[in-house]
Amino acid sequence: MLTYSFSNKGELSLYEYLYRCIRADIEAGAIAPGEKLPSKRSFARHLGVSLITVEGAYSQLIAEGYLRAEPRRGYFACDLSHSGVVPGCKPSFFGVGSSSPETAHPADGNLLPEEGLAQAYASLAAAGRPRGGRIDAGGQSSTSANPSGENSFNGEAVFADFTGSSVPLGMFPYAAWAKSLRDALTRESERMLVGETGFAGAFRLRKAIADHLRGFRGMEVDPDCIVVGAGSQVLYNWLVQLLGRNLHYGVEDPGYLRLSRIYEANNVELSHIPLDENGIDMASVAESGTDVLHLMPSHQFPTVTSIGRRYELLGWASAKGNRYLVEDDYDCEFRLTGRPIPSLESIDSTGKVIYANTFTKSLGPAFRIGYLVLPPALADRFGRELGFYSCTVSAIDQLALARFIESGDYERHVNRLRTHYRSVRDALVSAFQTSSFSERVSIEEQDAGIHFIMGISTDIKTPEVRNSALQGHAMRYRFDDVAAENANDCHQPAG
Structure with a gap:
C-alpha cells in the first residue's frame, strides 16, 4: 500500500501534504495510469490519519483530474502520458487554498415537476427571501441574459437574480x-x-x-x-x-x-x-x-x-x-x-x-x-x-x-465574499433538495464557484421553464444562454 511520511510536511495541513505527495507520484509515473488507490478508510488507517484527511486529498485530486472515482470500484489514477509534454515541468502549485480539508459533498438527485414551476420558485423565494430585499447571487454579466440591464420582468422587480456580476449589496468594502x-x-x-x-x-x-x-x-x-x-x-x-x-x-x-x-x-x-x-x-x-x-x-x-x-x-x-x-x-x-x-x-x-x-x-x-x-x-x-x-x-x-x-x-474581501457565496449556495441547494420536487432535480458543479448546473427532469420545453422561473421572479442562466446556436458553425470573416 502507498506509504507517505508526514515528518517533512512543515506548515502544510495533513490533507494538503498528502494531496501533493499523491499528485507528485502520479505526475512522475510512480503511480501508474489506471492504478487503483487504496480505499479512503484503509488508507487513513494505514497512514494513521483521519478519514477526512484522505477524503480532502482525494476530492482535490478528483477535482483537478488526477484521480477518477468509479462507483463501487474505487479510485484510479488518470493517464497523463499521451500529451507530448512532460508533466511537472514547472514548480508545484503552492497557492493559498482552504486551510481545512473541506470535502466535496456529492449532490443528491434533485429538481422540478412538470407543473407548478412558478409556484416552486415562489415557495423557494418565500423560504429564503431577506426582509426588504432581493437575492443577488452574482454570476456572469447580466446583459447577456437581460440586455436592458434592469432586474425586472414585465415591469415587476425580480426577487432572485442569478445572472448579474455585481457584488452583493452590503458586501463591498x-x-x-x-x-x-x-x-x-x-x-x-x-x-x-x-x-x-x-x-x-x-x-x-x-x-x-x-x-x-x-x-x-x-x-x-x-x-x-x-x-x-x-x-x-x-x-x-x-x-x-x-x-x-x-x-x-x-x-x-x-x-x-x-x-x-x-x-x-x-x-x-x-x-x-x-x-x-x-x-x-x-x-x-x-x-x-x-x-x-x-x-x-x-x-x-x-x-x-x-x-x-x-x-x-x-x-x-x-x-x-x-x-x-x-x-x-x-x-x-x-x-x-x-x-x-x-x-x-x-x-x-x-x-x-x-x-x-x-x-x-x-x-x-x-x-x-x-x-x-x-x-x-x-x-x-x-x-x-x-x-x-x-x-x-x-x-x-x-x-x-x-x-x-x-x-x-x-484578500480579506475575497475571503468574506467566498464565505457569503458558500452560505447562499448551501441555502439554495438545501431548499431544492428538501423540497417536494427534489426527485426531479439534479445539481452538478455546486462547489465550482458562483454558479452550478441544475438539471430538471421534465418534458417541459426550455422556454417554458425559463418563463415559469421569471413568473416566480427569478432570473438564471440556461445552457441556451451560453451555447452557440450551432456548435459546429465556423464564423467566416467578411470580405
Missing part, C-alpha cells in the same frame, strides 16, 4: 477602498497621479498583481509581462491585434457568448468547439484548424479540464509556432470547496499560454480593470508593436488598487 484611494491621492507624487503610466499600466499595480498570483495561483510572473487594461473586452481586442487577424480562433461551446461576439467583431475566422467530460474536445480542435484556443480550463463557464487534457492542450500548442492558448481564469477566487484548481499557466513550460483575468467578479463591474500575463516573447512583441497605446485605466484607480492588494484588504 467601502471603508477599506476609501482608505486605499485616499492614500493614493495623498501619498503618491503628483507626477504618478496625473502622468501617463505607460502602455502596460503602473508598475506598482503590475507588481502587486504578480505577488497576488504567486500567493494565490502558484504562478511565477514577471511584472514586465503583465499588461493592464480596462476589462477583458479591451484586452481581447488587443490580443487579436497582437496575434493577427489571419489566424483561426476557437472558443468553447458552451461558453461565454460575448467572447464570440468580440472575435466576430474583429472579423476573424472563429470556431465554436464542443466540450467532453475532460474539457474541450481535442479531435474537434484538430478538425477546426484552430490556431488560438480561448478556454477556461480551471473554471469553465458554466461546466473543469482534467490534468491529462491540460497536458494535451500544451502539447497541441507547442506543435506549431503560431499556436497559443488563452487561459481565461475568471471567477478563480470563488471555488467553494478545497484548493483553487491550478492554472494552466502554472504548468506551462512552453511559453504558449496567455493568462487573462479581471477584478470584475470580486469588486464588481464598475471596476473595469483586467490584465494579461503574456509569455516573455509576446510581451516584448506587444511593447514593440502596440506600445503606442495609452493604458486605458486611470493612474489613480491603478495606484489605489495596488495599495488595496498590498495591504491585504483585497
